[in-house]
Amino acid sequence: MNDPLTSLPGYVLRRASAATLAELNQRLAPLDLRHSDIAFLFLIDATPGITQSEVGRLLDIQRANTVAFVARLEARHLIERTRVDGRSQALHLTPDGESLVGKARAIIETHETELLNRVPTEWRPMVLPILLALWNRPASAG
Amino acid sequence: MNDPLTSLPGYVLRRASAATLAELNQRLAPLDLRHSDIAFLFLIDATPGITQSEVGRLLDIQRANTVAFVARLEARHLIERTRVDGRSQALHLTPDGESLVGKARAIIETHETELLNRVPTEWRPMVLPILLALWNRPASAG
DNA sequence: TATTGTTATACTCTATAACTATA
DNA sequence: TATAGTTATAGAGTATAACAATA
Numbered sequence: 084m085n086d087p088l089t090s091l092p093g094y095v096l097r098r099a100s101a102a103t104l105a106e107l108n109q110r111l112a113p114l115d116l117r118h119s120d121i122a123f124l125f126l127i128d129a130t131p132g133i134t135q136s137e138v139g140r141l142l143d144i145q146r147a148n149t150v151a152f153v154a155r156l157e158a159r160h161l162i163e164r165t166r167v168d169g170r171s172q173a174l175h176l177t178p179d180g181e182s183l184v185g186k187a188r189a190i191i192e193t194h195e196t197e198l199l200n201r202v203p204t205e206w207r208p209m210v211l212p213i214l215l216a217l218w219n220r221p222a223s224a225g
Numbered sequence: 226m227n228d229p230l231t232s233l234p235g236y237v238l239r240r241a242s243a244a245t246l247a248e249l250n251q252r253l254a255p256l257d258l259r260h261s262d263i264a265f266l267f268l269i270d271a272t273p274g275i276t277q278s279e280v281g282r283l284l285d286i287q288r289a290n291t292v293a294f295v296a297r298l299e300a301r302h303l304i305e306r307t308r309v310d311g312r313s314q315a316l317h318l319t320p321d322g323e324s325l326v327g328k329a330r331a332i333i334e335t336h337e338t339e340l341l342n343r344v345p346t347e348w349r350p351m352v353l354p355i356l357l358a359l360w361n362r363p364a365s366a367g
Numbered sequence: 368t369a370t371t372g373t374t375a376t377a378c379t380c381t382a383t384a385a386c387t388a389t390a
Numbered sequence: 391t392a393t394a395g396t397t398a399t400a401g402a403g404t405a406t407a408a409c410a411a412t413a
Contacts, residue, residue, distance in 0.1 A: 261402085261403080286404085287405065289406080290403080312411070
């Protein structure tokens with residue numbers, strides 16, 4: 084029985100994503116974090132004071148769905164929010180948050196290295212460019 | 226503001242997968258199908274008489290979660306099931322199912338071609354091997 | 368004992384509509 | 391008028407535990 088799916092890049096892209104995300108979630112479980120939390124925290128760490136809606140746009144998370152993230156991370160004292168004007172709120176890591184991000188960063192680096200190492204050496208430089216090309220995100224005015 | 230995520234293959238893998246799945250679901254919407262339905266139907270089409278649990282194993286869908294697929298596809302008269310022994314049931318496409326799979330196949334081909342075309346010509350041969358390597362699925366006893 | 372199909376259940380992620388208060 | 395944060399809600403997708411019937 085030869086399945087007709089593993090020759091389809093789109094299908095294999097999905098399976099590869101699902102499998103590696105499950106692995107990452109397992110690696111992050113000791114920190115009681117999930118992959119989506121990490122993306123959130125990394126972004127705040129890289130751009131302290133970033134607003135909630137900016138994070139949502141960068142991560143392609145609907146505005147409404149960022150609320151639960153912020154509430155949960157704040158309840159864990161990993162981030163804090165400060166009103167920047169009547170509408171927006173700026174997000175910062177707390178010391179606890181910075182500490183946790185440090186631990187997470189080590190896990191992520193191990194994870195990403197392990198992923199890349201699955202690819203034959205000579206193809207590794209193509210991995211990120213190919214994935215970015217497949218992503219095909221609209222040019223950001225970053 | 227430069228985000229720290231788009232240099233991580235694992236993260237870009239996830240975003241590429243999510244974005245292309247959303248596109249595929251849009252393309253399949255006229256057939257009232259989702260990407261997961263297509264995988265299910267393609268597998269039955271490729272291996273008539275395949276059992277429900279075999280499909281689940283190949284698609285990495287928990288046995289419990291295949292029940293809803295089979296029920297829904299059968300309710301739409303796209304597949305039928307026949308008892309093969311007291312436990313297993315063999316799945317086949319109905320004529321309606323075969324017709325729909327034909328239409329879906331054309332959409333998938335367009336979709337997959339469009340995905341590949343996002344990658345510079347000289348890298349295209351590496352796309353599938355790289356994705357399979359990242360997937361890193363345990364060697365299947367096919 | 369192990370497997371198949373099944374029910375029930377829960378959690379994550381995503382998507383939309385609508386509301387408020389601000390700009 | 392448009393934007394930021396919020397609430398409520400719904401739909402996918404995924405995961406686990408447990409059960410009956412069968413191999």
